[in-house]
Amino acid sequence: MDQKVDTRSRILNIAEAAVLEKGFEATSIEEIVAGAEISRGGFFYHFKDKNALARAMLERYIDAENALYDDLFARARELNDDPLHCMLIGLKLLAEMLEEMPTGHPGCVIASTAYQDRLFDEGVRDLNRQAILGWRKRFRGMFEEITQVYEPREAVNMDALGDMVSGVVEGGLVLQRALREHNNASEQIMLFRTYLKLLFADKQ
Amino acid sequence: MDQKVDTRSRILNIAEAAVLEKGFEATSIEEIVAGAEISRGGFFYHFKDKNALARAMLERYIDAENALYDDLFARARELNDDPLHCMLIGLKLLAEMLEEMPTGHPGCVIASTAYQDRLFDEGVRDLNRQAILGWRKRFRGMFEEITQVYEPREAVNMDALGDMVSGVVEGGLVLQRALREHNNASEQIMLFRTYLKLLFADKQ
DNA sequence: ATCCTGACTGTACTGCGAGTCCAGTTGACC
DNA sequence: GGTCAACTGGACTCGCAGTACAGTCAGGAT
Incomplete structure (x- = not known):
């Protein structure tokens, strides 16, 4: 055992x-x-069928991804207590982690599942949906903490900004996969990081 | 006929x-x-087989997408000659266009193809790759025009910034598809637009 | 008027992979 | 010694991709 x-x-x-x-x-x-x-x-x-396999794989993948984010931002928090800098450090760590994967990141199962969703049953689709909503909540929370300290230069929807983390990662992985290059995802994350630096430049 | x-x-x-x-x-x-x-x-x-169908579909899709971008940014250019404002208007038009699609955007074939690439032959994969590289070139060119007038507040890699347009659209479409919401892609584009506004805030 | 060709129809076949059914085996623990 | 979970192995159905090929049919070219 x-x-x-x-x-x-x-x-x-x-x-x-x-x-x-x-x-x-x-x-x-x-x-x-x-x-x-x-x-x-x-x-x-x-x-019982391939659907059950897909579901189990997705569950495991999402759990792993969440654990990774927990770990990453916990480490970032240890390094800096300021919510903005914590976010920036976490994104840097994420980008580095993606780069270190020799074959490139395996590719997010979320996108793959989203584009083949008719193959799957409602359970699988819902799992996918809940995962993204979870990340939206996680990052929106972090961004709200930031706005308590920093005044954003432009008004942005916090849900959408939270989604942008997932979107940039997903989009980067799509590019990486299609282009057969190796660090598009990490580059995209670093660009998003620059965005945050520009958006939250001034303390309140 | x-x-x-x-x-x-x-x-x-x-x-x-x-x-x-x-x-x-x-x-x-x-x-x-x-x-x-x-x-x-x-x-x-x-x-001759499903692969040939995929290839033909992808060719048609890419041509349509390129024609759309040509049209969109030509219209934007008519409205404003400044390269930054042309870009901002073009992105706004793109976001509006995505929103107006009642069932949501059909979903980009690029991502779908990227994640099922083993089903396809090298020709299809290469078509996909070339399309993204074409968009990279298109947008990098536009960003370079902007930098001749505006000083970016932070140094960014122009290839990566060009890719970010495709990445944000792709990522947004993935979210939209997985979440079963309707305007994630257009929201993401608008967020990216805000990024550009912050990045190119000052004239040289 | 005839021939030729491109654009099909229709049918029959192979082969693969998913999924079902089920009878039988094996090792662990109670 | 019996029970049960965790399998093995084989036979079967079904749907779909792809092959093969013979035949049809309309519209020019000659």
């Missing part, structure tokens, strides 16, 4: 790698079971 | 609507031929 990873997790690991590399539809159950060294029957024992 | 749309275009129209609504994989040749009222043989007469 400690030495060998349990089968379900092994399936998820193999599937995640394959799906991030080539997409959900292009990944066959055949190759997943081959990679995990189980039988087709074994796969369907754990997941 | 005038009255009825030729079969190839009819196939592309039907396919485009279906693909934008539910994705490429989820669209079967069966339903395309049913919609276009032709036989399966007829379909394969025009397109």
